[in-house]
Amino acid sequence: MSQSSSSARVERVAEASLPCAYGEFRIVAFQGKQGDREQELVVLKYGDLGDQEKAPLVRIHSQCMTGEVFGSERCDCGPQLQMAMRLISEEGNGVLVYDPQEGRGIGILNKIRAYELQDQGADTVEANEALGFEADERDYRLAVAVLLDLGIQRVRFLSNNPAKVAALEEAGIEVVERVPCEPSSSDQATAYLKTKREKLGHLIDGL
Numbered sequence: 782m783s784q785s786s787s788s789a790r791v792e793r794v795a796e797a798s799l800p801c802a803y804g805e806f807r808i809v810a811f812q813g814k815q816g817d818r819e820q821e822l823v824v825l826k827y828g829d830l831g832d833q834e835k836a837p838l839v840r841i842h843s844q845c846m847t848g849e850v851f852g853s854e855r856c857d858c859g860p861q862l863q864m865a866m867r868l869i870s871e872e873g874n875g876v877l878v879y880d881p882q883e884g885r886g887i888g889i890l891n892k893i894r895a896y897e898l899q900d901q902g903a904d905t906v907e908a909n910e911a912l913g914f915e916a917d918e919r920d921y922r923l924a925v926a927v928l929l930d931l932g933i934q935r936v937r938f939l940s941n942n943p944a945k946v947a948a949l950e951e952a953g954i955e956v957v958e959r960v961p962c963e964p965s966s967s968d969q970a971t972a973y974l975k976t977k978r979e980k981l982g983h984l985i986d987g988l
């Protein structure tokens with residue numbers, strides 16, 4: 782992340798209530814634009830974000846169709862999303878940015894190509910690199926721009942990923958605390974998470 786968030790622009794399009802299993806959220810839709818790239822993002826908000834005494838609990842959650850929709854045990858994205866929504870509602874205020882960068886930014890088709898290689902023995906990083914991608918192609922500037930649009934300046938940040946922390950700090954958002962997001966996971970996801978820890982620098986203790 783070498784560029785500032787100023788090149789990413791987001792426009793708030795609509796907002797509505799979203800009653801969920803974990804409580805009554807507000808869902809806010811944004812149209813994002815960064816260079817030639819256009820992206821739709823949605824945010825779940827909970828509680829009063831204007832309370833500056835207590836920094837809101839914030840997560841930037843990257844889309845994972847297989848984990849979230851189908852309950853795949855290849856990764857822990859589904860349980861992470863549920864944990865984040867539950868913790869935010871328990872805290873009483875917070876934001877989840879749902880960032881549509883499927884497959885660490887390579888898209889669903891390439892992610893399944895990578896799974897095919899993983900079925901033949903590659904780990905998640907080797908598979909992405911064999912397909913000609915970086916190990917992690919994600920760019921968090923649009924997600925960060927959404928947080929800035931919501932007026933968020935200080936956060937307790939729910940993440941295991943130092944690159945996301947760096948993206949917030951580069952944009953001038955103060956991370957007062959990093960809160961781990963480590964739901965219990967399947968054996969298969971454990972191997973995946975070990976690769977993320979060892980090759981991508983994720984901060985994961987409970988393996």
Ligand SMILES: [Zn+2]
Pocket residue numbers: 845847848856857858859
């Ligand atoms: Zn996943």
